[in-house]
Amino acid sequence: MPDQITIKNARLHNLKNVSLDIPKNKLVVFTGLSGSGKSTLVFDTLHKEGQRQYMESLGLVTYVAKPPVDSIVGLSPSISVDQHLTNHSPRSTVGTVTEVYTYLRVLFARLGHRPCPACGADVPPSHDLGNAEDLDDESPADRETVLCPACGASLPEMGMASFSFNKPDGACPTCTGLGIVNEPVLSLLVDESLSIKDGAIANWDEFHINHYGKGILKAGAKYFDFKYDLNLPVRQYTPAARDYLLYGTESPQFKRHYPDKPLPKTSANGRFEGLVTNLMRRYNERANDSAYREKLEKLFHRQVCPDCNGTRLRPESRVVRIAGQSIIDMLHLPLTELAAWLDVLPEVISAGEMSIAGSILDDLNERVQRLIDVGVGYLTMERSSPTISAGEAQRLRLASLLGSGLTGVLYVLDEPTIGLHPRDTKRLIQVMRQLRDLGNTVLVIEHDMEILRAADFVVDIGPGAGRNGGTVVVAGNPDAVAACPGSVTGGYLSGRLEFPVAAERPVGGPALVIHGARAHNLKNVTAHIPLGLLVAVTGPSGSGKSSLMFDILDRAARQRFNGASDEPGEHDAISGWEHIDRIITIDQSAIGRTPRSNAATYTDAFTPIRETFAALPEARRLKLTPRHFSFNVPGGRCERCQGAGMLTVEMHFLPDVEVRCPACRGRRFKREILDVKYHGFDIAQVLDLTIEEAAPLFQGVPNVASRLGLMLDVGLGYLQLGQPATTLSGGEAQRVKLAKELGRRASGRTLYLLDEPTTGLHPDDAARLLGVLQRLVDAGNSVVFIEHNPDIIRAADWIIDLGPDGGAAGGQIVAEGTPKMLAAIETSATGMYLAWS
Numbered sequence: 001m002p003d004q005i006t007i008k009n010a011r012l013h014n015l016k017n018v019s020l021d022i023p024k025n026k027l028v029v030f031t032g033l034s035g036s037g038k039s040t041l042v043f044d045t046l047h048k049e050g051q052r053q054y055m056e057s058l059g060l061v062t063y064v065a066k067p068p069v070d071s072i073v074g075l076s077p078s079i080s081v082d083q084h085l086t087n088h089s090p091r092s093t094v095g096t097v098t099e100v101y102t103y104l105r106v107l108f109a110r111l112g113h114r115p116c117p118a119c120g121a122d123v124p125p126s127h128d129l130g131n132a133e134d135l136d137d138e139s140p141a142d143r144e145t146v147l148c149p150a151c152g153a154s155l156p157e158m159g160m161a162s163f164s165f166n167k168p169d170g171a172c173p174t175c176t177g178l179g180i181v182n183e184p185v186l187s188l189l190v191d192e193s194l195s196i197k198d199g200a201i202a203n204w205d206e207f208h209i210n211h212y213g214k215g216i217l218k219a220g221a222k223y224f225d226f227k228y229d230l231n232l233p234v235r236q237y238t239p240a241a242r243d244y245l246l247y248g249t250e251s252p253q254f255k256r257h258y259p260d261k262p263l264p265k266t267s268a269n270g271r272f273e274g275l276v277t278n279l280m281r282r283y284n285e286r287a288n289d290s291a292y293r294e295k296l297e298k299l300f301h302r303q304v305c306p307d308c309n310g311t312r313l314r315p316e317s318r319v320v321r322i323a324g325q326s327i328i329d330m331l332h333l334p335l336t337e338l339a340a341w342l343d344v345l346p347e348v349i350s351a352g353e354m355s356i357a358g359s360i361l362d363d364l365n366e367r368v369q370r371l372i373d374v375g376v377g378y379l380t381m382e383r384s385s386p387t388i389s390a391g392e393a394q395r396l397r398l399a400s401l402l403g404s405g406l407t408g409v410l411y412v413l414d415e416p417t418i419g420l421h422p423r424d425t426k427r428l429i430q431v432m433r434q435l436r437d438l439g440n441t442v443l444v445i446e447h448d449m450e451i452l453r454a455a456d457f458v459v460d461i462g463p464g465a466g467r468n469g470g471t472v473v474v475a476g477n478p479d480a481v482a483a484c485p486g487s488v489t490g491g492y493l494s495g496r497l498e499f500p501v502a503a504e505r506p507v508g509g510p511a512l513v514i515h516g517a518r519a520h521n522l523k524n525v526t527a528h529i530p531l532g533l534l535v536a537v538t539g540p541s542g543s544g545k546s547s548l549m550f551d552i553l554d555r556a557a558r559q560r561f562n563g564a565s566d567e568p569g570e571h572d573a574i575s576g577w578e579h580i581d582r583i584i585t586i587d588q589s590a591i592g593r594t595p596r597s598n599a600a601t602y603t604d605a606f607t608p609i610r611e612t613f614a615a616l617p618e619a620r621r622l623k624l625t626p627r628h629f630s631f632n633v634p635g636g637r638c639e640r641c642q643g644a645g646m647l648t649v650e651m652h653f654l655p656d657v658e659v660r661c662p663a664c665r666g667r668r669f670k671r672e673i674l675d676v677k678y679h680g681f682d683i684a685q686v687l688d689l690t691i692e693e694a695a696p697l698f699q700g701v702p703n704v705a706s707r708l709g710l711m712l713d714v715g716l717g718y719l720q721l722g723q724p725a726t727t728l729s730g731g732e733a734q735r736v737k738l739a740k741e742l743g744r745r746a747s748g749r750t751l752y753l754l755d756e757p758t759t760g761l762h763p764d765d766a767a768r769l770l771g772v773l774q775r776l777v778d779a780g781n782s783v784v785f786i787e788h789n790p791d792i793i794r795a796a797d798w799i800i801d802l803g804p805d806g807g808a809a810g811g812q813i814v815a816e817g818t819p820k821m822l823a824a825i826e827t828s829a830t831g832m833y834l835a836w837s
Contacts, residue, residue, distance in 0.1 A: 002074040005046070005410075005441070009070040013040045014470035023457050024074065024441045027432055031447060031489050032461035033762045035690075035718020036469030038445050039414070041461065043080065045069060046443065047412045050078030076441060078410040081397045088386050090178055091166050095331065095381030098371060098396055100338075103364045104381075105163040108327045110360070111353050112158060112320035121150030126157060158320060163327050165312035172308035179310040182283070182300040184276050185565055186246070189299065192235040200234050201275065212272075220244055220270030224258055248274025301565045323348045334542070334807030336377040339368045370399040374431050375424035378542025378806025390588075390730050391418030392541075395428070402431060407439035417448045418731075418759050421540045421788050422833045429454045447762050452493055453478050460489045465718035466690040492763040499767050499791040502774050505533055507798060507818070512553075512576040512751070512782075519569025520547040521811035527800055528816070529553075531579050531751070531782040534773060536796035538787060538830040539814070542806025545786045546755070550585070554753055557583035580782065585753045586737045588730030595644065595724035596632055599691070599711065602725065603740045606630075608703035613683055618676045628673055629683050636673040638664035687722030694721055710739040713772045715765035731759030735769070742772070748780035758789050770795055790833040794819045801830045 005022040014037050022028055030038045045067045052066065054077040095101025109125075116123050126146050145154040161169040164177075171177030194200035196213045204212070213230050221228030226240045234242065240257040247253040249263050249271050264271040273281070279299060286292045304310040311318060311328045318328055323345060330338060342365050346354055371377060374395040379388070388396075394416055401411065413432070417425055425448065436442050436456075444451065452458055458481045460473040474484040481487055482494035491497035510531050517525040522544045529535055537545050547569060555568035561582055591602045600606040610629040613619055619628075628636030631643030640663035641647055647661050660666040667674060667684040674682040679697060686694065691711045698704035711717070714735040719728075728736065734757060741752070757773070758766040770792060773783050777797075787793055799822050803814040815821075815828040822831040 005072065005074040007041075007045070007069060007072050010041060010045050010072075011068045012045055013037065014467055015040055015045070016470040018470070018472060020459065020472055020475060022441075022443075022459070024076075025436065025439060026456035027436050027442045027444070027454070028457045028459065029444045029446050029452055029455040030459045030461060031445075031452060031762070032473070033463075033465045033469065033488065033718075034715055034760060034765045035465035036461040036463075036762075038461050040470075042412055042443055042445055043082070043414070046072065046075070046410070047078045047080050050075045050410050054078075076408055076410040078412055079401065079406075080412045080414075081394050081401065081416070082412075082414040090180075090384055090386060092385035093381060094376075094379050094383045094385070094388065094396070096166075097385055098367060098381075098400065100335075100364065100367050100371070101331075101381050102160075103360055103367065104327060104330055105160040107357060107360050107364070108163050108320055108322060109158050109160050110356050111322050111349065112327075113322070114155075114158070114316070114320045116148040116151060116153055116155070117316070118148065118153040119151040121148060123148050123155060158317075162317050163313065163320075170313055170317050172305060172312055172314055174307040175305035175312070177312045179305055179308065179312040180302050181305050182297075183303050184279050184299055185301050186276070188565075189275050189279070190234055190246070193233055195229075195231045195233050197230045216267050216270065216272050217245065219268060220249065220264070220272055223264050223270035224261065226257075244272065244274070246274055246276045248272050248277045251277055298565075301567070331382040332380060334378050334380055334809070335368055335371050337808060338381070339365070339372060339377075342368065367399075367403065370402050371396070373427060374399045374402070375420055375427055375541065378540070378810070380807065389419045391416065391420060394418070395420075398431060402434060405438065409440045411435055411440055411442045413442065413444045413446075415445055415447070415760060417446065417451060419541060419756060419788065421829065422450070422790055423540065423829050425450045447760075447766075449493060449763075452481070452489070458489075460484070460487050462488065466692050468692075469718070488764050489762070497764070499763070499770065499795055501795050502534075504818070505777070505797045507533065510576060510579040512574065512579065514548065514552060514571060514574050516572030517548055517552055517569070518571060519551045520544065521808055522547055522552075522569075523811040525802075525811065525813055527813060529782075529784060529800070530798050531576070532777065532780060533782065533797035534777050534795070535782070535784045535798045535800065536787050536793045537784060537800050537802070538793055539802035540804075540806045540810065540829055543802040543804075543810035544812075545802055547811075548802070549753060549784065549786060550587070550755070554583065554585045557751070558585075579749070580751045581747055581749045583751045583753060584741050586734055586741060586757075587755045588734045588759065590725060590730075591728065591733045591736055592725030595726050597725035598687075598722050599716065599719050599725070599728075599736050599739075600687070600721040601632075602736055603707050603711065603743065605704055605707040605711075605721070608701060608707075609686060609698070610683075612698070612701050612704065613676055613678055616676055616678060622672060622676070624673070624676065629669075629676075631668040636669055638668055638670060640664065641668070643668045687720070689721055690717060691719050691721060692717035707739070707743055710742045711736070713742070713768065714739050715761055715769050729760050731756075731761065734759070738772070742776075746776070746779060746781055750781045752776060752781060752783045752785075754783070754785040756786055756788065758787065758792050763791065766792060790830075793830065794834055799830070801828050803829050805829075 003024055005024060007018060007020045010018040018041060030042050032038050049067055049072050053075055112125055114123050123146060144157055146157055147154060161167045164170040166177055175181050189202055191200050196209060217228060224240065226238055228241055243254040243257065251274055283293060283296050313328065318326060320326060333341065342361060345361065376392055376395050398416065416428060420428060429451065432442050432444065446452065455478060458478055459475045460481055462469050462471065462473045463486065473487045474481050474490065478493065481490045484490040507530055512529040512531060514527045517527065525548065527548060537549055539545050551569035552571050555566050556574055558564035559568065560577060591597060610626040613629045614624055614626040624636065627633060631637045637643035638661060641661035645661055645664065645666040645668045646658045648658055669684055674684060676682065681697065691708050695705065695708045695712060698708065716732065716735055716739065757769060761769060766789065776783050793799060796819060799817060799819060800813060801815040801822060803810055803812065804827065815825045815831060819834050822828050823834040825831045
């Protein structure tokens with residue numbers, strides 16, 4: 001077999017006939033400016049072609065076209081580990097995704113002790129149970145029973161399903177295993193200070209007041225003989241009348257008032273569903289209608305299930321214990337502490353139990369240790385999958401691949417250091433080297449300088465972004481890249497280029513103070529956030545940064561300034577609100593759920609572009625309006641594909657395939673719309689331009705030029721104007737949001753809150769973004785950002801460093817001060833990476 005992968009003339013997207021030899025069985029890092037073509041070469045060319053060749057070698061038809069490249073020789077079957085979450089279900093957790101919880105379920109089914117519900121005596125497990133896994137799908141009726149050794153009461157055997165919150169045998173019946181319930185916000189349904197006649201009930205017009213208020217409710221008051229008056233404020237109702245209005249005749253809340261009275265059978269006699277009951281029924285009946293449920297969700301707030309207290313499991317499953325610990329206790333533990341518990345377990349169980357549990361413990365120890373090795377030891381098994389970051393999801397996947405033992409595979413990783421504290425980078429490097437040493441080729445897209453220095457081979461793509469990129473600037477070992485004068489990456493790798501650091505700003509002015517923060521793992525922390533400065537919040541992964549900034553500060557601010565219903569995380573108080581007039585939180589969540597949303601539409605740049613086209617002489621002659629230049633509404637769009645440019649073809653027994661629309665050939669618009677040209681470009685061609693290319697084209701249109709200029713400032717010049725929002729990374733989505741916010745007039749009293757804003761950015765792009773943040777502060781605003789990048793942290797005016805570790809070992813403020821102050825504090829895990837030159 002060849003000892004290298006040879007690419008000849010790759011030309012997908014912005015790649016300019018790239019030819020390259022990549023050594024196999026090595027750790028190879030691809031780097032370069034954001035948008036230079038790294039992902040196009042690694043994922044869209046190498047990875048997809050590796051998959052295609054492998055599938056075709058098995059005689060399977062893939063319907064995947066070969067990428068535009070003359071040849072690729074020496075490819076192995078490829079496995080990608082990218083940044084996209086694969087499971088957004090709230091029923092998915094870290095424990096279920098990694099299968100650690102699956103093994104724990106087996107362990108508790110085989111070794112768990114429980115108290116007898118009849119007499120309270122200890123009921124040991126049945127050691128002649130056989131395989132507990134076999135009981136995972138059995139119904140309780142099919143299971144054998146255990147006899148209580150004290151009173152002889154019969155109890156059903158406990159199987160794996162008894163500890164699954166995704167199966168009826170184990171799930172809490174109240175929340176069905178979700179751990180949370182949606183409760184209506186009564187104040188949004190009823191203004192109890194008003195009477196029904198004066199509009200107490202939201203959305204009740206004159207018809208509803210007459211039909212319900214003068215009809216059904218009056219009949220109910222007569223039937224049950226309680227006081228009711230259409231002109232009486234709701235807060236003055238008797239408890240029975242209030243429960244009747246809110247919960248209806250068949251609710252337990254109302255029945256308690258008349259336990260022996262038969263219920264009315266018709267609405268004419270007073271049968272009434274109740275406002276809350278009606279809302280809950282409509283919400284549950286439309287479970288598959290996401291748009292409808294989204295409207296109703298504004299009337300709800302989420303709260304921990306009152307029956308299981310958020311643990312998700314049935315009462316009988318929660319009381320089962322091994323060595324005094326329940327499976328709920330295990331779910332609460334960070335993986336590092338779970339590993340410690342597993343280590344001592346053989347010492348506290350009997351020899352007979354150890355003979356049963358030995359193989360299970362071996363597998364559990366191995367899986368947990370791999371997760372710790374990839375830097376996610378601070379996570380708990382109960383952590384819901386939708387709440388983990390893209391970087392965490394990627395590292396969980398990496399841990400599972402490490403355990404597979406595969407050889408001869410091409411692994412493709414996309415910025416695995418995202419969200420990782422610098423101190424954990426060495427451990428991640430070791431994991432990638434283990435994959436390599438098994439006989440695999442590991443390709444990594446990365447900007448982190450420590451990863452670049454650890455690589456066997458580095459490929460720098462550039463020299464610029466978009467159409468200014470797409471070539472190999474230099475390829476070789478890290479020293480060769482550092483020595484290359486034409487490589488921007490080499491400049492940062494060698495130290496020739498450095499991050500700009502602004503002049504030190506005076507500290508000591510007004511501050512926002514969070515008192516007694518106790519959300520998640522925070523340990524009664526009081527944090528002082530100086531205003532009018534660039535403030536970095538740092539610390540190891542899982543140390544409590546997001547809990548402090550987003551779960552407490554962001555939610556409390558949105559509740560104060562916007563009237564949001566989400567309750568902030570537990571804390572005593574926040575003082576200093578009088579110094580700011582609004583907060584703008586810019587996180588990494590998606591900017592749109594459909595491909596119809598893009599950077600141009602989200603930042604409002606597309607509206608003045610459409611107006612510009614509509615004002616052209618040819619458009620006026622055809623009586624076209626800005627609406628005709630939209631692909632989202634009828635008028636000028638291609639109706640065959642409804643402006644999508646693509647059609648979805650359903651394939652039997654195979655995933656659906658998207659093909660180019662034959663009517664508009666993927667251009668989204670009708671022919672007469674495309675006949676209108678602005679400086680030689682039609683509207684479809686404009687959407688295909690990168691932001692960097694579109695900026696000079698629209699320099700004479702202020703409303704467009706200003707918005708495109710802001711996207712250039714935040715490092716998005718390489719994005720196409722029409723690139724679907726669903727294809728943007730979390731970091732790109734965050735910078736699009738930042739560009740939109742920068743376009744709004746700021747008061748100079750705004751607090752900006754950002755979550756790792758340099759995610760996915762090359763050092764040169766990160767330096768440009770840093771300049772934007774400094775401009776916001778210079779205008780009198782406050783910028784607080786969570787960050788792991790030492791170069792960005794070093795440019796902050798003030799640092800709040802949490803730790804000393806993640807999970808239960810974190811949640812404290814380790815250090816506060818300027819970067820130079822933190823660099824001198826030995827107990828700060830962040831400070832040691834801020835060494836001053």
